[in-house]
Amino acid sequence: MRTVPVICVTIVGEAVVEKRLLRAIEALGAGGWTVTSGHGRGTGFVQASEWEGANVRIETLVSPPVADSILEMLARDYFPHFAVIAWTSPVSVVRADKFL
Amino acid sequence: MRTVPVICVTIVGEAVVEKRLLRAIEALGAGGWTVTSGHGRGTGFVQASEWEGANVRIETLVSPPVADSILEMLARDYFPHFAVIAWTSPVSVVRADKFL
Amino acid sequence: MRTVPVICVTIVGEAVVEKRLLRAIEALGAGGWTVTSGHGRGTGFVQASEWEGANVRIETLVSPPVADSILEMLARDYFPHFAVIAWTSPVSVVRADKFL
Numbered sequence: 318m319r320t321v322p323v324i325c326v327t328i329v330g331e332a333v334v335e336k337r338l339l340r341a342i343e344a345l346g347a348g349g350w351t352v353t354s355g356h357g358r359g360t361g362f363v364q365a366s367e368w369e370g371a372n373v374r375i376e377t378l379v380s381p382p383v384a385d386s387i388l389e390m391l392a393r394d395y396f397p398h399f400a401v402i403a404w405t406s407p408v409s410v411v412r413a414d415k416f417l
Numbered sequence: 418m419r420t421v422p423v424i425c426v427t428i429v430g431e432a433v434v435e436k437r438l439l440r441a442i443e444a445l446g447a448g449g450w451t452v453t454s455g456h457g458r459g460t461g462f463v464q465a466s467e468w469e470g471a472n473v474r475i476e477t478l479v480s481p482p483v484a485d486s487i488l489e490m491l492a493r494d495y496f497p498h499f500a501v502i503a504w505t506s507p508v509s510v511v512r513a514d515k516f517l
Numbered sequence: 518m519r520t521v522p523v524i525c526v527t528i529v530g531e532a533v534v535e536k537r538l539l540r541a542i543e544a545l546g547a548g549g550w551t552v553t554s555g556h557g558r559g560t561g562f563v564q565a566s567e568w569e570g571a572n573v574r575i576e577t578l579v580s581p582p583v584a585d586s587i588l589e590m591l592a593r594d595y596f597p598h599f600a601v602i603a604w605t606s607p608v609s610v611v612r613a614d615k616f617l
Contacts, residue, residue: 353455
């Protein structure tokens with residue numbers, strides 16, 4: 318099966334930021350995303366010393382440059398103000414011609 | 418801790434396809450799966466030009482040949498008709514003797 | 518964007534174990550976690566021959582030694598008694614200084 322490597326960016330944050338976060342990643346080139354809801358706790362990865370509550374988990378598959386843009390935007394606009402964490406992992410996607 | 422590499426296949430698609438998709442991956446050898454519900458949007462990774470709505474996120478851990486079979490089945494039976502995307506990533510699982 | 522590699526540990530198990538599992542991973546050094554709810558089925562990766570029902574999906578980003586401790590704890594305290602599966606994957610996190 319032909320697959321192509323892309324970057325999966327996972328963003329977990331306070332539920333309150335969902336709508337603006339989705340607009341922000343779309344503006345940077347994310348063509349699609351999946352949101353699941355949950356709850357979480359953070360000590361250590363939020364600027365505020367501790368946070369616990371409802372959160373959203375956003376996944377988007379993007380090219381490496383778009384992944385970089387998203388991480389830079391998060392570090393600049395979100396990390397100082399909200400309980401948000403983000404990580405990337407390389408994945409192989411089918412129909413990757415649609416992404417790159 | 419002894420772990421063994423397996424393939425994590427993640428499938429995100431319209432909620433309406435959940436039941437038949439789970440039957441299809443089981444028929445190909447997936448011994449277990451996890452489903453979480455959410456919502457999503459796709460521009461670019463669905464045949465239809467755009468899609469947005471309720472979706473399901475299915476994860477299953479399988480051997481490389483089963484992963485290939487699942488991707489081929491999706492490309493043949495689902496991608497032409499439904500808003501479905503799939504990707505794979507290598508993971509390390511405990512108790513992998515149960516999978517391979 | 519500066520990122521640092523950490524380990525993403527994903528644990529999927531019967532919903533009933535959520536609270537004690539979260540306490541257990543925190544005690545081993547997990548500084549944060551995300552829980553999403555769903556349902557799942559397992560044949561092959563549960564000690565009991567088959568299991569199906571409500572489950573929780575727990576994700577935590579930790580250092581390699583903490584990941585090892587979590588897997589060992591799961592193998593010792595959970596796998597013999599509950600429908601639980603766990604896997605790890607390497608990811609790149611922003612603000613990783615908070616994790617290591």
